[in-house]
Amino acid sequence: MSANTNSQTERRIIYLVLLIAVALPLIFPIGWKTEISGYTKLAWELIQNTPDSSVVVFSFDYDPSTLTEIQPMAEAMLEHSFSRNQKIIAMALWPQGVQMADQAFTEALKKYPDKKYGVDYVNLGYKVAGIVAIQAMGKSMPEVFPSDQRGIKYEDIPMLKKVKTLRDVAFICSLSSGTPGIKEWVMAARDPLGTPVTGGTTAVSAPGLLPYVNSQKQLYGLLGGLKAASEYETLINKIGSATIKMDAQSIAHLLILVFIIIGNIKAFYNSKRSEQ
Amino acid sequence: MKKILLVLLMGLLLSFLFAKSSFFWVEDVPWDDGKALIIKANVPADTVYLQKALEDGSWQTLYAGKGINLEYTDSELNPDLEYRYRLLVPRPTFGDSISFKAIAKPIEQWFYLHKLSYLLILLAVSFAIVYYVQKARKGKDYYIRRINGLDSIDESIGRATEKGKPILFVPGIGDLDDIQTISSLTILSHLAHKAAEYDTEIIVPCRFSMVLSASREVVKEAYIKAGKPDAYNQDRIFYLTDDQFGYVAGIDGIMVREQPAANFFLGSFYAESLILAETGFSTGAIQTAGTAQASQLPFFVVSCDYTLIGEELFAASAYLSRDPQQLGSLKGHDFGKLLVILLIVAGVIAEMSNWHWFKAFFEGAQ
């Protein structure tokens, strides 16, 4: 039992040190710079090269639990899309995504106050059933979204006049932290319809989605985690929340490496002792 | 004779004008659901106007611009209707314009041709699975290689018996419609049988009521088969809560209080994988985990003694149960894997030899 209590104490020490190590750089920022990876660049290029006044879809498929990672991406990508004069359809495959979308738009509209609802952007709200909903959007969007969040009929929204199915949008950007999310968009929109899909996801999901960023561009670039968010902010010359938080991130990573080293030293001593 | 020739010539000219002029014509989009037409024009003019007849008789301009090699796809059409288009080529010197007309009806086809490769692969794999399942049902026994993670079962039960401590089995957080949960229950059946033989207690906390009733059934059956129906204790297989984190917190409590000698985490797991494996480790149990959830595998691999990776979970369940349905299906999947390997090799060779049609066929380019 004593070994157990011992490991309990050890565990609590680790927790405490980690807490302090993350808090300090938040209070005293260091200002390290990040390098831009190819995946982020690719996603940026898609938005950058999509022509003026194309209609695009931003799908908010996450909830507050992953807010820190994904919200900065959402804000940066929205801002970028607005700056390219694209018309944005917002929607959500997660019910909590609706609130996340509202927050992101409030942020982006601060920079672009003349964007008009219904003309430059629209919020269609949440839809249940994930991949089935996307599949149905491929056949008919008004069928899936008879009206927007405010109750305005789909047909009466100016920017949606020419958008009948997902084929008519220039790209889909899914900000997702699980299922349904990017994978479902690739499966039900990109592969059958050919509409480009890009997006941002948590660092947990990123490795599993990277195989889709291939020569066929099943996925047109991908933002994975806070680092990618800060890279995107760099690309659009924005000093956003992600950039500021990268210092804490770097310190925490280093600390975990230190933990690994200590753990190994301890294991080495233990094995020596048991040999004797 | 001359008259006939003249009439023929006239007819030819007319049919040219109406059916397919070489300046302006409409084609059906092949292999689709009959909702689109391609309008093509080739007129050496800098400005042309492409217009479509609306129901009220007016003309809607679809395109304005250069007339050379013009291709315009009009989509969202109704396959029952005929559509009329015209091309206006303005003649500024005369102050008027020449107009070409074309009429067409979109046609619905019976197959998406670009999906041929996709259909073929799906059919091949499906037939293989059905074929092997049928054969297995008729009594053919298929070989499955030994799976490393399964070695832990005997070791765990041995350890638990020695220490007089129970075994903890967690069937994952998926409901019964998840095949991972079903595989997990098959393994539970085998484990319960062994546990009954050695008189070791087995604890099964469940997240869903459907999983609970299935687990009870499975364990009870195993105890009866082992000839110890009296040793079966229904209260050790219980429902905790539907909530993900509540469920995990409950299991954590069990691990700390009961100190099981061995933990099995088999089924579908999400973010809680790490919490379970970490707490289990701190109690010193031998841990075996298995999931097809790729994002959670690293944590199990790192903190458990044995891990069934991805499809190994399904294979383990087929291996232990010898259920012909599962065995046959697995054999069918294996056929699919061989096909995949062959196709990849063939594809790489084709690409290196510049035969790009091969890859294009599988990409299903339209």
Added chain:
Amino acid sequence: MSGFMATFGLWLSVFFTLSIFSFLYKDNPFYKLSEQIFVGLSAAYWLVYLYYSVMVPNLFNKLFTDFKGNLILLIPTVLGLMMLLRLIPKTQWLSRYPIAIMIGTSAGINMVRYAKTDLLGQISATMINPFAADNVVTVIGNILLIVGTICGVYFFYFSKKQEGIRAVPSKLGIWFLMISFGASFGYTVMARISLLIGRLEFLLKDWLHIIK
């Protein structure tokens, strides 16, 4: 009033944040309370949004504005109600009909979507000429990609003994899997730390005003 409510809301958030963090020391009543409130709130959240964004526009509005034209929607409504009969043991069997429709439809969708994206899509994405790249690093990478995919798939091949020469690709396959798990682990560290940063930022900025 609204000023007071804002302050109260802030303290509420702080209370919940700290209560959950207290679990790190050990399980305690504050944690349990927060956990149950969380469960209750999230269940209600789902229901509310389901009502407004699915039930109202896709079902109720259609039925109320044009009942005759949408008569067909009564079928899924009845099926949905049959689903709810699951709650009563006697009528439980009726829920099998809607469940069968849902499971059958998703099985069909899964089958075609996975076959296209994860099977066909990934196979053709691996059909590459490794030597077409313009630098050595990418050429090596491409070769690794092809070999790794093949060996990985072979690792999951169960119906042959993997001994002698047959064991080699399988062994290679497991190495690739381990590298991939390591990479995922590294990535996940980043994700989890980000979440912690988010919470600390809230405590330090919105509550304690230590950072701006």
Added chain:
Amino acid sequence: MKYKVPLIFAFVCGILVVISEFIPHRPFNMLITTLQDWFMIISGFAIILGQISLFQANIKKIRGKNPDWPFYLAGLISFSIMLIVGLFWGTQEYRGILGHGDKIQAAIGMKPFDYLFANAFMPLSSTMFSLLAFFIASAAYRAFIIRSFESNLLMITAVIVMLGRTSFGGMLTSWLPQGLYFLHLPNLSDFIMEFPNSAAQRAILISAALGIIGSSLRIILGIERSYLGGDK
């Protein structure tokens, strides 16, 4: 009857989806649209079902005086409050049964539903997940011990990626000459992600896809019927 008809339903729906994937001709493309519409409505009811059973389970625990019953009561109360304010006064964008509740909005600054979301739901949900940061640190501490070749492979990759994904990792190796620049930590970490990681993930995707095709096929053909409960 109790099993046969549902199995036929599952078969018809599954086959319809598969056929409409390949045949563009009517009636399939229209049937599938209808089926998808229905699916969304039925799954709406399925979510309601889940929430009601949660409600029931809590009531059962409170009645049975489970040792933790006050907590379950708190859960029940919070559920009811959130549901009632949500339905009565709606959310930020949706109008509730009783309208927008302008007076209440003026009093607390926003709609009560959004207030609860921002000040209770959001902190709870995000803090719950942030606990994992601590668990992952302790897991790394005790599990990344040099052992077998395979576990070392995992550990080394994890370390490279962890370093490569920070600003610090970039600085650590920025002195490398141009020729060795692929060893630069961010590049190396991207290389691992792009090639060996993608290869392994691809292998997992392919074999899992085969497994899913197999089980879906078994469900459609009615060979696999455990989802209906009861017999095998």
